[in-house]
Amino acid sequence: MSLPSRASFADIRLYSPSKLKCSVDLSDNTNLFGMPPAAERALREATASLASRYPTGYAPDLRQAVAAYTGMEPAQVTTGCGSDDVIDSALRAFLEPGDALAFQEPTFVMVPYLSKVNALRALPVPLRPDYDIDVDGLLATRAKLIYVCTPNNPTGTVIPRASMERLVDNASGVVLIDEAYAEFARESFLDLARTRPNVLVTRTLSKAFGLAGMRVGYAVGHATLVTEVEKARGPYKVTGLSERLAAVALTQDVEWMKARAAESLAIRARLEAELGKLGLEPLPSEGNFVLVPLAGAPAVAERMRQRDVNVRAFQGLTGIGDALRIGCGPWTMMEAALGALREALP
Structure with missing residues (x-):
């Protein structure tokens, strides 16, 4: 059998654009x-030994904190250098080169990339016109691992519970549910990670918890799934400093996080209203961002950058076309973005 080729350096640069x-x-x-x-207090109080010594293998303090936050047991938790690293470890744990990886399209840009670097067969299945996943299409792939993202990046749309449960209950292998934006959404699927033996839910501290620079992600699921991912990840994926800050955030900063998430959602609603005044129709989002279909989006984004505002442009998204993805921050930033957008529109 001819295996898919691994990604080249040029492919890697596509996912890390300057x-x-x-x-x-x-x-x-x-x-x-x-x-x-x-x-932040933990960062100021950190000792030099956190930098000069290896961290404890497999991040036990972080696993304990994640378990407490998610209502799982430590044996049901694995961690990594961001949730994309956890996803990569899961792919290597459950798939061999040449195996199929099915996923919704469009979705998190790292997933098709990770399929390349792991020499997997990528099987994208387009979203339905209502932005729900095509459950039958995903199941028809018979993939050993199906990846789904909710709220989905870049669309911001969510997967209805009925669709998710039907997918999980009928999948022939593992279903990996990426909940990077779960803290902004109305519903989570952590319960499926507790009750289904084939479900792994990944999350990150890069979004709602504000620790993107620390690069901390985790996954929860049945202990047998977690054990396999732990075998694939290696012992030192999370630095001692990152573990310390993440554990503190998960145990002491949850109310702070919830308040900031609520503020982001209020700003998102205000942003959606302002975009409507410009004749634009963002997709229904439950993340801390909106995706705005817009012909010529890459050129518009470039004109916005010339006005000192950076947003993410997509070209030719399946079922959507060109689009701008705009994250939500303090309203002064949104005012600057809207001003730049008004001037950048054709």
Whole structure:
């Protein structure tokens, strides 16, 4: 059998584009309201040994904190260098080169990339016109692992519970549910990770918790799934400093996070209203961002960058076309973005 080729260096650069530095950067959907206060105190109080010594293998303190936050047991938790690293470890744990990886399209840009670097067969299945997943299409792939993202990046749309449960209950292998934006959404599928033996839910501290620079992600699921991912990840994926800050944020900064998430959602609603006044129709989002279908979006984004505002442009998204993804930050940043957008529109 001829195996898919692995990604080249040129492919890697496609996923890490250089960008003009802008004073207002709304391109990566991170928390723009500052660092969690308890985590900031932990950073100031950190000792030099956190940098000079290896961290404890497999991040036990972080696993304990994640377990408490999610209502799982530590044996049901694995961690990594951001949720994309956890996803990568899961792919290597459950798939061999040449195996099929099915996923909704469009979705998180790292997933088709990770399928390349792991020499997998990527099987994208387009979203339905209502932005629900095509359950029958995903099941028909018979893939050993199906990846779904909710709220989905870049669309911001969510998967209805009935669709998710039908997918999980009928999948022939593992279903990996990416909940990077779960703290902004009305509903989570952590209950499926507790009750179904084939479900792994990944999350990150890069978004609502405001620790993107610490690179901390995790997954929860049945202990047998977690054990396999732990075998694939290696012992030192989370630095000692990152573990300390993430554990503190998960145990002491949850109320701070919830308040900032609520503020982001209020700003998103205000942004959607302002975009409507410009004749634009963002997709229905439950993330801290909106996706705005717009012909010529890459050129518009470039004109916005020239006005010191950075947003993410997509070209030719399946079922959508060109679009701008705009993250939500303090309203002063949104005012600057809207001003730049008004001037940049054709």
